Amino acid sequence: MGETISLNLNGEVREAKAGLTTTLLEVIRDQLGLTGAKKGCNQGVCGACTVSIDGKLARACLSLAVNSVGREITTNEGLTEDGEPSALQQSFIDNGAVQCGFCTSGMIVSSHALLQDIPNPSIDEVRDGLSGNVCRCSGYRKIIDAVRGVARG
Amino acid sequence: MTEAGYFDPVSVDEVVALLAADDEAKCVAGGASLVAMMNARLVEPSRLVSLRHVEELKKIETAEDGWLQIGALVRHCDVAIADELADGNQILSQAASLIANPVIRDMGTIGGSVGHFDPAADYPVALSALGAEIEIASEKGRRRIPVSNFFVDWYETALEPGDLITCIRVPPPPTGSTGIYEKLAKVKGDLGIAMVAVIMAMQGDAVSHLAVSVGGCGPKPIRLPEAEQALIGGSIDEAAIQDLVGKLSTASDPVDDVRASAAYRKLLIPRLVAQAIGQAKVNLRDGS
Ligand SMILES: Cc1cc2nc3c(=O)[nH]c(=O)nc-3n(C[C@H](O)[C@H](O)[C@H](O)COP(=O)(O)OP(=O)(O)OC[C@H]3O[C@@H](n4cnc5c(N)ncnc54)[C@H](O)[C@@H]3O)c2cc1C
Ligand code: FES
Ligand code: FES
Numbered sequence: 001m002g003e004t005i006s007l008n009l010n011g012e013v014r015e016a017k018a019g020l021t022t023t024l025l026e027v028i029r030d031q032l033g034l035t036g037a038k039k040g041c042n043q044g045v046c047g048a049c050t051v052s053i054d055g056k057l058a059r060a061c062l063s064l065a066v067n068s069v070g071r072e073i074t075t076n077e078g079l080t081e082d083g084e085p086s087a088l089q090q091s092f093i094d095n096g097a098v099q100c101g102f103c104t105s106g107m108i109v110s111s112h113a114l115l116q117d118i119p120n121p122s123i124d125e126v127r128d129g130l131s132g133n134v135c136r137c138s139g140y141r142k143i144i145d146a147v148r149g150v151a152r153g
Numbered sequence: 154m155t156e157a158g159y160f161d162p163v164s165v166d167e168v169v170a171l172l173a174a175d176d177e178a179k180c181v182a183g184g185a186s187l188v189a190m191m192n193a194r195l196v197e198p199s200r201l202v203s204l205r206h207v208e209e210l211k212k213i214e215t216a217e218d219g220w221l222q223i224g225a226l227v228r229h230c231d232v233a234i235a236d237e238l239a240d241g242n243q244i245l246s247q248a249a250s251l252i253a254n255p256v257i258r259d260m261g262t263i264g265g266s267v268g269h270f271d272p273a274a275d276y277p278v279a280l281s282a283l284g285a286e287i288e289i290a291s292e293k294g295r296r297r298i299p300v301s302n303f304f305v306d307w308y309e310t311a312l313e314p315g316d317l318i319t320c321i322r323v324p325p326p327p328t329g330s331t332g333i334y335e336k337l338a339k340v341k342g343d344l345g346i347a348m349v350a351v352i353m354a355m356q357g358d359a360v361s362h363l364a365v366s367v368g369g370c371g372p373k374p375i376r377l378p379e380a381e382q383a384l385i386g387g388s389i390d391e392a393a394i395q396d397l398v399g400k401l402s403t404a405s406d407p408v409d410d411v412r413a414s415a416a417y418r419k420l421l422i423p424r425l426v427a428q429a430i431g432q433a434k435v436n437l438r439d440g441s
Contacts, residue, residue, distance in 0.1 A: 020157040023192065044188075044257060061189075066201075
């Protein structure tokens with residue numbers, strides 16, 4: 001199943017096997033065991049697989065593994081602080097922003113990026129920033145509360 | 154290259170040589186459409202030629218003939234804010250800013266969108282109203298094709314195996330023109346049910362330039378140059394607009410899909426186009 005590649009994942013160098021059409025999402029979940037990023041649509045539509053690549057948000061399902069070599073990849077797992085939930089992750093828990101949890105990792109990675117650009121986002125700015133992430137449980141209100149909650153500190 | 158068949162060339166010459174050597178090869182720009190198709194097992198390329206290190210494809214520059222050349226690898230987020238697109242040509246920026254969401258706009262490229270040619274894609278509609286050209290490189294050399302000949306049928310373009318789109322060429326905007334790009338979608342960020350692009354200029358009360366293109370309502374963008382021409386020199390009153398929108402609706406060939414029925418689209422076209430032309434008139438009157 002392809003050649004050995006080495007990835008810079010959450011600050012660690014990890015080795016994996018990748019063929020020509022293997023996606024970053026498949027490598028992260030199936031080989032490296034980080035199952036926060038979810039395979040929802042596998043078409044770029046739902047945002048459940050959102051990760052950050054070189055500091056920019058990306059769809060892991062549309063990113064080729066062979067094209068990810070040498071780049072800094074961060075998943076929701078990588079956003080924890082010393083093994084504890086970050087303030088943002090804790091805010092999702094405290095605000096009841098997690099229902100089935102399928103969209104949550106993608107929501108947190110996207111919100112994290114949003115808060116770096118806009119430390120105190122308005123409701124509309126949160127909506128815009130998360131417009132590429134779908135929550136089928138439709139718990140958007142609590143997700144917005146969670147993001148704004150941490151912003152206010 | 155890698156064992157798996159992934160190539161990372163740096164020049165157009167290298168890319169076209171790699172594409173020419175293998176009929177099943179595919180070039181990959183942002184990957185937003187190609188990887189989605191691979192995931193759905195609709196394409197299984199034998200080799201992938203990455204364009205991301207080809208500097209020539211990343212430029213936006215004005216050519217000697219005055220046309221603006223937008224490199225194939227320029228991303229949607231950069232077209233959306235390109236200062237070089239002025240007056241009526243701003244429809245290309247408007248179209249770019251309405252594609253999907255910020256993450257996809259950061260990823261997808263104009264060359265990838267044009268090469269993929271989804272019938273609901275935004276750029277083809279705007280490029281058709283602009284009268285743009287597609288520049289292509291292959292082992293045989295370079296050639297330019299007007300968009301009216303480039304977009305052929307459902308998902309079919311004039312691209313042949315071994316072809317690489319190098320840039321999209323946009324003519325200078327008509328003096329004093331304004332541009333309107335409208336996309337009707339169920340939710341923000343979705344592909345459109347129908348799209349319309351209008352470029353218009355007036356001298357006094359008379360129309361001096363008019364281009365109207367309709368998308369999402371057939372295999373390729375619809376333009377009716379003769380019907381447009383009939384309005385030049387006139388004052389573009391209600392009757393003239395109704396005549397044009399009726400012809401556009403008749404010329405459309407929409408299908409039923411998850412977004413809307415064909416019948417709905419037929420009804421939509423006249424309203425969408427009339428509204429866009431009306432807005433163009435207002436912009437020109439207000440000088441914005
Ligand atoms: C969730 C989602 C929503 C979207 N919504 C919209 C929308 O609202 N409106 C819209 O217009 N589009 C939309 N798209 C499509 C998007 O614009 C894609 O980015 C674009 O179609 C492909 O660009 P790319 O650079 O990613 O191309 P790739 O996926 O890399 O390539 C696409 C195809 O074009 C070929 N190709 C790429 N570059 C060249 C070149 N230079 N020369 C020749 N062939 C080339 C490839 O071989 C491939 O066949 C959406 C996509 C997704 C995933
Ligand atoms: S799984 Fe990647 S966007 Fe849905
Ligand atoms: S919590 Fe279930 S999809 Fe968002």
